[in-house]
Amino acid sequence: MRSALRLASSPYLTQRGHSLVRWDHVGPPQLTLVARTRHGSRGLATAAAPGSIDKYYDICIVGGGNVGSSLACALATSPYTQSLKIALIEAGDLLKRPSDDPNVRSNRVSSITPASQRFLAEVGAWEAIDPARRHRFSKMQIWDSNSSGLVNFDSKEAGLEQIAWIVENNHIQAALASVITDHSSAITLFNQRKVASISKAASEGDGAAVDAWPQVQLDDGTTLWARLLVGADGGNSKVREFAQIESIGWDYNQKGVVATLELEDHTDANETAWQRYMPTGPIALLPLGPGYSSLVWSIAPDLANRIIALPPREFLELVNAAFHNPLQDIQFLISQIQPDGKTTCDFEAEAWWGRERAQASLDNRASHTEGKLPPRIVSVAEKSRAGFPLKLRNSVRYVDDRVALIGDAAHTIHPQAGQGLNLGFSDAQSLYRTIKDGVQTGQDIGRIHALLPYAQERYVPDLAMLLAVDRIGKLFGDECEVVRGARAFGLGATNTVSPIKVGLHFLSRRVCNAWTAESGM
Structure with missing residues (x-):
């Protein structure tokens, strides 16, 4: 006793x-x-x-x-x-x-969903992040470089303050x-x-x-x-x-090119995330705060290495073209980059003439899509360009x-x-x-029977998310004319019919939360 x-x-x-x-x-x-x-x-x-x-x-x-x-x-x-x-x-x-200098930004960032934000808050980490380093975005524009398809999301349509936050990983x-x-x-x-x-x-x-x-x-x-x-x-x-x-699994034969970019306009709230799908892979501009954004460009490894090696001026012209110009312009500029990063043409001159045509094309669709072009990029942070393999x-x-x-x-x-x-x-x-x-139930927490609830809860949602993201990438990488037409129709219908947009917003939010329940802590 x-x-x-x-x-x-x-x-x-x-x-x-x-x-x-x-x-x-x-x-x-x-x-x-x-x-x-x-x-x-x-x-x-x-x-x-x-x-x-x-x-x-x-x-x-x-x-x-x-x-x-x-x-x-x-x-x-x-x-x-x-x-x-x-x-x-x-x-x-x-x-x-990490550096407290507001002009020094990391090139590795993450989009933090509301579920992840709550988790970080519950463990006491969210409030420890400098508010200037966790930037919310409330709008998102996704469009196709090879068709007229375009979708805009606005969190206000779903009664939400934001879609997510962009936060530097080191913070x-x-x-x-x-x-x-x-x-x-x-x-x-x-x-x-x-x-x-x-x-x-x-x-x-x-x-x-x-x-x-x-x-x-x-x-x-x-x-x-x-x-x-x-x-x-x-x-x-x-x-x-x-x-x-x-x-x-499998390798994508792609690299993710990342960089920290300075925007032309520092007065804009910069609350929109931009993503454009191209046959070579998607390119995204993620808002870090007024005047700064983070680049993530998925592209073939050899092209990624050449892009990373470009001089700053040519790099900026190429990235601006990737967001502003027709697909043919981007393909031409990429073809002019040599293995050592040197170029065989004047990027600024070659990119300029296609930019007005791209804006005119987008303006023609603006009456029913509210499409816009991303902000102009004026500089890239020194040593922020890097690449990592995707799989x-x-x-x-x-x-x-x-x-x-x-x-x-x-x-x-x-x-x-x-x-x-x-x-x-x-x-x-x-x-x-x-x-x-x-x-709480007195189990040996290391035994497999005690760990099975975790595996049962996470395995299927994780796998579903992996395959869904993989299918999206392959859909937008398909250059078949029939597929391009279907993409344009689907994106256009989604963007035009407001109830579908709201429904898809809630669905995407559910997916972004990765099927997680409240943490119960």
Whole structure:
């Protein structure tokens, strides 16, 4: 009875049926079960793991990017899970502060949906982001370079203040890092540490077999044991490799060219996101605030390398042409770029004559489409141009015994819909809820049966989003005349019939929220 009373006072005690479960956080991992009846305690069984380890944690998250950090924050700030011992391993410098200079912008940004914004607010990170660095946009124009199709969305039509927010990734990361720092009693951060290896070795204690728990070896020799190992370590996940979970998909034979751009007009509120589909891939201009926008252009790798190597003047002329000129102009300019980035013609002179024709064509449609051209771009931030390969990947399963995958470790999506990070946040929310439920019901949160609710909730929505975005890209990349006509008709009908626009707006908002429920934190 004395042992039962000692366990009942433990902060790590949960109840499961008629048993009490204690997760001992002192010394080697130890699971103590006390079976109780109305006559009191009738037995005590203890299984202790070897004492040759350096650290023991309930949850070890490999990857301290935005998705992994958000899960750590959700667990540490929730009253249901804040007693868990959490390790967060990050190879980079999670504590590096982004520049506060308003004229210095990162070239990696994300579109944050209302669901993701609520999640960040619930874990205490949203308010930690400088308001000047989270810019809402309320309008979106999507049009086809190879047909007359054009659609405009305005959040006011659906009674909403905004469609989403554009936020620089490093500012999201800094906000999450501040929450992690504030909850250092729950989260142990292994900053700038790389995972050297992950293994699983069965052990025995007191004559009873103990489950084989993942053992993480860091590059400095530190060893961690995890009741639950979470892979948030990107597309080349070591956690996924350790769990022998296959990832299937394909490469797009495209690169995403990104850059930070300055606009001609600094007085405009800059609340419109622009996306134009071309046969080579979509190009998007995402508003960062008055006078600044972020470029994301999906294009073939060889063209991407040539575009990145262009001198600033030619680069600006090409990007402006990509948004303002007929498709033939863009194709001609691209053909004049040599492998080293040098050009064989005067881009400004060649692009100018097609620009007026493009505006006239758009003006002819403006009476019923309200179509406009994006703002002129006047400069590109130094060293902001970069490219990264695009691919689609989805793991055949998201969980295994004592392993869960979230974010890019579980799936990788084309950036044209801006949903990669939002899907990752949805994964983190779902896994948090699954862990919380496991703690409340006294389950071993690392066992696969306790993790299955997360996989069941996220697998189908994630896969559906991946395939939907893939199909959209292939539809707009098809140059067949029949397909072009169908695109023009579909976009035109969508933009003309107001009830359809409102319905599609709500549908797109639902899709952007990635089928997530309220976090329930």
